[in-house]
Amino acid sequence: MQPLNLNEIIEGCQSNDRDCQKALYDKYAATMLGVCQRFxxxxxxxxxxxxxxxxxxxxxxxxxxxxxSFGSWVRRLMINTCLNHIRRFSYQKELIxxxxxxxxxxxxxxxxxxxxxxxxxxxxxxxxxxxxVFNLYAIEGYNHREIAAMLGIEEGTSRSQLLKARxxxxxxxxxxxxxxx
Amino acid sequence: MKEKNLIDRLFKEKxxxxxxxxxxxxxxxxxxxxxxxxxxxxxxxxxLMGFWGAxxxxxxxxxxxxxxxxxxxxxxxxxxxxxxxxxxxKQKASSxxxxxxEKQMASDISTALSANVDxxxxxxxxxxxxxxxxxxTNSTVNRISKSGSDLSPMNGKTNxxxxxxxxxxxEASNNTSNVSLKKNNTNDLPTKDxxxxxxxxxxxxxxTSSSLHQDVSPNNDGINLLxxxxxxxxxxxxxxxxxxxxxxxxxxxxxxCMEMIEKPFRRQYIELLSGPVKANRxxxxxxxxxxxxxxxxxxxxxxxxxYFIGLRYVWNLNRDVALKTGIxxxxxxxxxxxQDGFNVVVETNKAGDTVRITRDPRFKIKDNYYSFVDLPITxxxxxxKNKFFFDFNSGLNLNLYAHQTGFFYxxxxxxxxxxxxxxxxxxxxxxxxxxxxxxxxxxGYYLGYNTSMxxxxxxxxxTTTLSSKDYPIKQKYVNYRMSIGVRYQFTKK
Numbered sequence: 001m002q003p004l005n006l007n008e009i010i011e012g013c014q015s016n017d018r019d020c021q022k023a024l025y026d027k028y029a030a031t032m033l034g035v036c037q038r039f040x041x042x043x044x045x046x047x048x049x050x051x052x053x054x055x056x057x058x059x060x061x062x063x064x065x066x067x068x069s070f071g072s073w074v075r076r077l078m079i080n081t082c083l084n085h086i087r088r089f090s091y092q093k094e095l096i097x098x099x100x101x102x103x104x105x106x107x108x109x110x111x112x113x114x115x116x117x118x119x120x121x122x123x124x125x126x127x128x129x130x131x132x133v134f135n136l137y138a139i140e141g142y143n144h145r146e147i148a149a150m151l152g153i154e155e156g157t158s159r160s161q162l163l164k165a166r167x168x169x170x171x172x173x174x175x176x177x178x179x180x181x
Numbered sequence: 182m183k184e185k186n187l188i189d190r191l192f193k194e195k196x197x198x199x200x201x202x203x204x205x206x207x208x209x210x211x212x213x214x215x216x217x218x219x220x221x222x223x224x225x226x227x228x229l230m231g232f233w234g235a236x237x238x239x240x241x242x243x244x245x246x247x248x249x250x251x252x253x254x255x256x257x258x259x260x261x262x263x264x265x266x267x268x269x270x271k272q273k274a275s276s277x278x279x280x281x282x283e284k285q286m287a288s289d290i291s292t293a294l295s296a297n298v299d300x301x302x303x304x305x306x307x308x309x310x311x312x313x314x315x316x317x318t319n320s321t322v323n324r325i326s327k328s329g330s331d332l333s334p335m336n337g338k339t340n341x342x343x344x345x346x347x348x349x350x351x352e353a354s355n356n357t358s359n360v361s362l363k364k365n366n367t368n369d370l371p372t373k374d375x376x377x378x379x380x381x382x383x384x385x386x387x388x389t390s391s392s393l394h395q396d397v398s399p400n401n402d403g404i405n406l407l408x409x410x411x412x413x414x415x416x417x418x419x420x421x422x423x424x425x426x427x428x429x430x431x432x433x434x435x436x437x438c439m440e441m442i443e444k445p446f447r448r449q450y451i452e453l454l455s456g457p458v459k460a461n462r463x464x465x466x467x468x469x470x471x472x473x474x475x476x477x478x479x480x481x482x483x484x485x486x487x488y489f490i491g492l493r494y495v496w497n498l499n500r501d502v503a504l505k506t507g508i509x510x511x512x513x514x515x516x517x518x519x520q521d522g523f524n525v526v527v528e529t530n531k532a533g534d535t536v537r538i539t540r541d542p543r544f545k546i547k548d549n550y551y552s553f554v555d556l557p558i559t560x561x562x563x564x565x566k567n568k569f570f571f572d573f574n575s576g577l578n579l580n581l582y583a584h585q586t587g588f589f590y591x592x593x594x595x596x597x598x599x600x601x602x603x604x605x606x607x608x609x610x611x612x613x614x615x616x617x618x619x620x621x622x623x624x625g626y627y628l629g630y631n632t633s634m635x636x637x638x639x640x641x642x643x644t645t646t647l648s649s650k651d652y653p654i655k656q657k658y659v660n661y662r663m664s665i666g667v668r669y670q671f672t673k674k
Contacts, residue, residue, distance in 0.1 A: 016219065018212065025208055030200035037201055047207050054211050063467060080472045087476065111191045116199045119192055138189035139196055149474065166188050
């Protein structure tokens, strides 16, 4: 059987064709799980987010207007699902690191040596607020106004949390490098 | 390159397209959820289709029924009434000479004449002569005579101008008083006219039957004389589509005075009703990127109270079907809970060093008010049992004016005062909330001849969004209400 192209898969999903839904899932699940892992506290939660996100995709696929990239549309929906998940199971208490961070400058070439999993672990170690702001700003490319709207915080808070997230990540990178050396 | 950009770039390059290994069981869960959702949505769809199908069928059926079968007796079609009458009158004549039989017969004969005129019209130029000997009681003469001829230019249609005169006299004797009543010297006695009109398909009146009821009993407590005149008014008779009952008729039992009953339809009522409303608001957006805002908006909302008050006019189209309209005012007072930053708690040790900082969301509560002025238009069907009545009402609610004051979440999740909304932005709400669908049931109790009280649970579904066209977050209401009211009949007795 000839593999379906993306348009055929989308049309099939709009008709609730289970094979097409599976094909869409296979195409995007790995990348989207990577997105979810950056927002989740643990792997189980990331899988829950992936599940909910794909349900949202299949439920709302009629609304995809084909003007932008389908991958970006799925990604945006997945991020919204992650944020809803966070809000639904709202993390009432959040630990915020306050210690002063003294770090050496980090060499860009050395930084490239880190694997994706190592970087993911560093993001995981961030306090939740920092983690979400950093994910949305640095990796997903949202601006502070959008992040403030998405997370229900002030723009200033978003800026401040991003700054602190960067400082903490630099510290984690420095620590990892010193261990390596 | 700045160090902050380096960090951002490093993470973006490595993680933006990072593909994690996804376990197969996630798809199994998705597949199961999709199957469940399909079952649920299918069931809901059928339920909704069934519900609105029933509403539409009842409404259309009610209208069709009213305009097609405005029969004098709701249980008899015009064609059936003469047959039913024959049976009735025979029974009456053979059972007794009681005044009730005579009086009932008088009423029945009036109906019989109506039915027979129909028959005469439909049989064109036929000559009909009936001698209903079964109607003879004591000295009663009961003769129905009709004649007609086709005067149309084509001699093919019944379009005659003709007048039938039918005179009947019923002289009744009252067993208990054994007094013979005469139809003469009635000039000084109370009289009651009844009229029956006949209409053709275009609604033009083509025939009139008038009857003179005269009370010649010693105590003026009964009707025992009836004279009916029929006249065909139109030159173009065609199939009758409607009968009308006389304006009044009489009934009673032999031991009591006769009671005059007004025609049981075309009554008019005025109703005052009020009650609490449970207002459910549905938020949605066609823009999937605003899902968070939609969730924020719906989660922030706590309806505090809602009520409505209305004045309604009820016009009985016939005995069982009524048109209800009027004006209602609905007010919904909401409490909106917004997250307003965080409460930060700093914990220190004995030495005064900060060990950790925790934060909890901080909330603030705002009020939000919605007002609606509406014009309801419903058709109702009535069932009656002793002193109780039950109306099933369905129809439309036309919004005349909608207004909101208070606060709401804007697209950036900040609370906005509606009255101070920035003129440069899209105003989020309409002043006309469109048409809503209404359905309710009225359970009423007659307190007296003119007055009754009732309970009326109902539901109102807004068919259109309350948000303005360009505002991306849409909202609809579904209102459930329980009214209590009083009804006053203001038609003359």
